[in-house]
Amino acid sequence: MTRAATARVVDFTELYSRQQGFRASLFDAGLLIPTGVDGVYGHGAEFTELTSAIDALVAAAVREVHGGAATVLSFPPVMPREVLDRTDYIASFPQLAGAVSTYTGGDAEHRLLLAGRAAGHDWGGHFRASDVALVPSACHSVYPTLTGELPRDGAWIDVSGHCYRREPSIDPARMQAFRMREIVRVGSDRAAVAHRDTWAARAADLLAELDLRVQRAPATDPFFGRGGRMLAASQSADNLKTELLVPLYGDDMPGVAVASSNYHRDHFGVHFDITTVDGAPAHSACLGFGIERIALALLAAHGLDRRSWPNAVNAQL
Amino acid sequence: MTRAATARVVDFTELYSRQQGFRASLFDAGLLIPTGVDGVYGHGAEFTELTSAIDALVAAAVREVHGGAATVLSFPPVMPREVLDRTDYIASFPQLAGAVSTYTGGDAEHRLLLAGRAAGHDWGGHFRASDVALVPSACHSVYPTLTGELPRDGAWIDVSGHCYRREPSIDPARMQAFRMREIVRVGSDRAAVAHRDTWAARAADLLAELDLRVQRAPATDPFFGRGGRMLAASQSADNLKTELLVPLYGDDMPGVAVASSNYHRDHFGVHFDITTVDGAPAHSACLGFGIERIALALLAAHGLDRRSWPNAVNAQL
Numbered sequence: 001m002t003r004a005a006t007a008r009v010v011d012f013t014e015l016y017s018r019q020q021g022f023r024a025s026l027f028d029a030g031l032l033i034p035t036g037v038d039g040v041y042g043h044g045a046e047f048t049e050l051t052s053a054i055d056a057l058v059a060a061a062v063r064e065v066h067g068g069a070a071t072v073l074s075f076p077p078v079m080p081r082e083v084l085d086r087t088d089y090i091a092s093f094p095q096l097a098g099a100v101s102t103y104t105g106g107d108a109e110h111r112l113l114l115a116g117r118a119a120g121h122d123w124g125g126h127f128r129a130s131d132v133a134l135v136p137s138a139c140h141s142v143y144p145t146l147t148g149e150l151p152r153d154g155a156w157i158d159v160s161g162h163c164y165r166r167e168p169s170i171d172p173a174r175m176q177a178f179r180m181r182e183i184v185r186v187g188s189d190r191a192a193v194a195h196r197d198t199w200a201a202r203a204a205d206l207l208a209e210l211d212l213r214v215q216r217a218p219a220t221d222p223f224f225g226r227g228g229r230m231l232a233a234s235q236s237a238d239n240l241k242t243e244l245l246v247p248l249y250g251d252d253m254p255g256v257a258v259a260s261s262n263y264h265r266d267h268f269g270v271h272f273d274i275t276t277v278d279g280a281p282a283h284s285a286c287l288g289f290g291i292e293r294i295a296l297a298l299l300a301a302h303g304l305d306r307r308s309w310p311n312a313v314n315a316q317l
Numbered sequence: 318m319t320r321a322a323t324a325r326v327v328d329f330t331e332l333y334s335r336q337q338g339f340r341a342s343l344f345d346a347g348l349l350i351p352t353g354v355d356g357v358y359g360h361g362a363e364f365t366e367l368t369s370a371i372d373a374l375v376a377a378a379v380r381e382v383h384g385g386a387a388t389v390l391s392f393p394p395v396m397p398r399e400v401l402d403r404t405d406y407i408a409s410f411p412q413l414a415g416a417v418s419t420y421t422g423g424d425a426e427h428r429l430l431l432a433g434r435a436a437g438h439d440w441g442g443h444f445r446a447s448d449v450a451l452v453p454s455a456c457h458s459v460y461p462t463l464t465g466e467l468p469r470d471g472a473w474i475d476v477s478g479h480c481y482r483r484e485p486s487i488d489p490a491r492m493q494a495f496r497m498r499e500i501v502r503v504g505s506d507r508a509a510v511a512h513r514d515t516w517a518a519r520a521a522d523l524l525a526e527l528d529l530r531v532q533r534a535p536a537t538d539p540f541f542g543r544g545g546r547m548l549a550a551s552q553s554a555d556n557l558k559t560e561l562l563v564p565l566y567g568d569d570m571p572g573v574a575v576a577s578s579n580y581h582r583d584h585f586g587v588h589f590d591i592t593t594v595d596g597a598p599a600h601s602a603c604l605g606f607g608i609e610r611i612a613l614a615l616l617a618a619h620g621l622d623r624r625s626w627p628n629a630v631n632a633q634l
Binding site (some may be wrong): 036043044077095122128130132144162 | 461
């Protein structure tokens with residue numbers, strides 16, 4: 001979920017000030033708890049309840065539509081690092097990735113580490129890359145489990161988990177660690193596109209029923225570097241990504257993406273050797289909900305105290 | 318939560334074989350999903366529901382005992398890396414810690430990374446230590462929020478979150494990424510010790526009501542290296558850690574710790590400048606529940622199909 005392309009001129013100083021103000025009010029209300037690192041926050045009881053309710057609402061919507069046909073999975077915040085390779089995340093979004101490094105030394109090196117630490121040096125260099133990394137998108141954990149031939153109708157997966165993206169920000173809506181719930185479709189190109197289109201519409205309805213003002217907009221991912229510009233241009237030209245934006249900081253500011261749909265063509269099918277019954281690489285699409293972002297959009301729209309929210313909204317959560 | 322000291326001779330070959338067999342049956346039943354890394358598993362729908370129910374049961378027990386006096390918090394899987402310093406985790410348990418490394422280079426270095434990767438080299442070395450690390454224990458995120466003077470009665474915190482420990486294992490009960498819910502008490506030494514004792518008893522009751530055969534045993538943490546042996550001996554001599562063990566692999570094998578109580582004396586009070594009203598460093602104690610481990614203990618005790626569990630157990634979950 002990325003910044004939407006926007007034609008109008010944005011007063012960024014004013015935007016940052018509103019973001020900072022919103023974050024301060026969330027801290028004051030005990031909804032979010034500061035940790036000292038931008039984008040890493042504890043959740044107070046009410047925020048935890050709210051995100052659980054949103055997650056349950058999405059889960060219920062998936063059951064309503066797909067029933068038992070959708071496989072429900074959740075994954076831990078870490079995954080094999082090798083998946084960053086196979087998804088090409090390390091090629092396309094290295095700046096957002098988080099790898100897990102660990103200490104593999106013995107007693108002697110540990111004494112050095114502690115001596116350096118006592119002298120005020122960073123001990124991070126004593127840690128080495130491990131075989132696990134942080135999950136950047138909930139659906140990435142799914143594709144490795146689908147390697148092989150799909151059933152005739154393909155697969156639907158309702159997947160949730162914590163994600164990590166390295167983008168420290170004072171904007172409370174841009175967290176480094178956040179929860180995502182995605183409805184993933186893997187199968188023929190036609191099935192993937194249809195899933196993308198119907199779920200983008202359904203997600204917009206679901207958000208509108210929470211009294212959020214939702215706007216659909218074509219979007220691109222923040223591909224890295226010079227080569228990334230071409231990838232983004234191609235993604236945009238082929239209309240592969242759509243975001244559902246909600247105004248968090250006023251109508252004169254860009255909306256915040258609280259959900260997004262992505263059609264990956266056969267990218268994951270090829271990289272994870274997933275084939276349809278006729279032997280072709282599977283296509284995939286997903287609709288991802290940013291759980292904390294929806295919570296923040298609700299708090300921004302209806303106020304920090306849930307007791308004063310419209311009854312129709314609370315009734316759903 | 319660590320291996321309990323055990324006097325009897327354990328047939329480790331047999332133990333590993335039972336662990337592997339249990340894990341295989343969990344995979345076959347779709348309760349856990351393999352990822353290719355030992356200790357990192359996806360959760361199927363039924364396992365997800367079971368862990369949620371266990372988490373809710375603990376939450377309800379806390380409300381029943383402490384009502385509004387306990388502050389309910391949850392934290393993301395990452396925290397400031399500096400907390401590993403302040404808790405002394407980097408001194409005592411470097412081998413279990415996970416730090417997050419990220420890519421901070423530009424286009425040119427990224428081309429090198431990709432060229433090396435294409436040639437089959439590990440790109441992990443292109444990542445640098447960031448300012449965040451994985452949370453090793455749910456309660457560690459809490460202490461930084463308490464810096465300063467506590468209220469007269471001290472504080473109770475009900476905290477939950479994902480934890481990470483670097484201990485790859487074929488034992489499904491030893492996950493690298495897992496959920497923990499802890500009831501933390503911070504205040505006078507007397508308050509901390511009383512909390513530890515009453516909650517260890519309450520937790521044993523709660524587990525026994527789930528028809529689990531629970532045994533309390535003194536335990537030590539797996540402190541690192543040669544110096545660690547002294548720390549463990551002191552922890553043991555002062556009876557600071559107690560584990561609640563449940564047999565997962567047969568009565569002839571060591572039980573698995575599904576919960577543990579820890580009395581930290583003024584360790585966190587000193588390191589995070591938390592003081593009681595009379596100006597002394599606060600003492601702390603916690604009772605931590607290993608959510609996945611309780612789920613696995615239930616599956617081991619009552620069978621993989623929840624529909625065949627005792628009604629009295631299902632009624633509580």
